Amino acid sequence: MTGYPPFAVTVDLVVLTVRAGDLSVLLVRRGIPPYEGCWALPGGFVGIDEDLPDAAVRELTEETGLAEPAGHLEQLGTYGKPHRDPRGRVVTVAWLALLPDLAAPVAGTDAASADWLPVDRLTPGQLAFDHGRILADGVERARAKLEYTPLAATFCPPEFTVAQLRDVYETVWGSHLDPRNFHRKVTGTPGFVEPVGRSTEGERGRPAQLFRRGSATLLHPPMLRPAR
Amino acid sequence: MTGYPPFAVTVDLVVLTVRAGDLSVLLVRRGIPPYEGCWALPGGFVGIDEDLPDAAVRELTEETGLAEPAGHLEQLGTYGKPHRDPRGRVVTVAWLALLPDLAAPVAGTDAASADWLPVDRLTPGQLAFDHGRILADGVERARAKLEYTPLAATFCPPEFTVAQLRDVYETVWGSHLDPRNFHRKVTGTPGFVEPVGRSTEGERGRPAQLFRRGSATLLHPPMLRPAR
DNA sequence: CCCCTTTGTCGTCGAACTGACGATAAACGC
């Protein structure tokens, strides 16, 4: 082993949620150099005896104060350009997390503040390191995954209406979907959602049926984004 | 930087091709411990000043004796379970490569032999380290990508017939496709393939039109695998 | 209490695509 180049390995998290009509990402403001004062993805070093998924879960719970079970977490990709971090050779394994909004008291742990920022209002290069590219890759992955998986429901609370789910799609994709066709598609795709049996009360308009996530892991056929 | 746990970082390659009716993977027989004598994915350590994609390309050319331009290379995922390598803490970034068969004189560089093995005839656990899982992930990724990208053509020579392309699909997916519907689909999807203008000669049966890869990067609509 | 607004849900229609399969075209060997 000795004699081989030593690397530092980190995990970085692209944590996405839908809130207030925006697809938003959890960012922390760096309290120390490099990039002091800049926004960055939450993350940290991997322990020498720690598995990569464990490190991602640990950072996620540390940064959001949430237990895992809610939401979705998957590996996004690994970034390791030689001088991406001025402190030395750091390779980072990026993860994508999708969470419902109910989340996120966002405790600033190590003297750094954290907040949700709408992804559309971030300019490339505004983030520390190569986090702008990582974020862009994560957002694109999320947009694509809504097409062929039921993951949109992970942005919703445990029980939700078809309209709430549609709102997730419209917010993430930034396009308008026909409510009637969307309703047909969602309720007609086996395993996408399951009816709870109850309805909303006290909202505007006609009460809506409540649903829970279904058991399907893939959407057949997929829900395609409207033509550009 | 100092004070953070030191890791070794490697790249490992899942190099796939279609030959003799089998989806096959390029494997090397290890000449040194650990797992001496076992089959393993080709790969090696990343240089301290080397970018990750560069390391993958370097290993690919070293291992196949081919220049890059032919074929497709993409990052597959990163594997870093604490004791996946008995020599120490090694994190590996796995890459997926798809190549035409015309390739691969397969020079055994460092006292290790290399060969193409059909992926179906490998039992899980037969490979060194966690390479069985990495290979399984790579094969599944390749199978999925044939659905919604024109990447099947990277398994073919620069000019190919519709039947050759269909053979790739049938071999990778292990299922039978209707020649007439396949022909309609391939020639009817914009950007999938482009006619060269010439035809095959001297083969059995009616000569077939020759095609080249099209400019499309995504298939709309996708070519779906037959229902299981 | 009736109308109007809001929102959810069901139906209808034509276009596009798919799967199954018949039919024809163009080469070869005998």
Added chain:
DNA sequence: GCGTTTATCGTCAGTTCGACGACAAAGGGG
């Protein structure tokens, strides 16, 4: 010429999709 082989074109019914009409079920204001 004739059968064999493979490529390519057509047909037809079933499924799905986008656009949109219609109705259902709540609340609010007069």
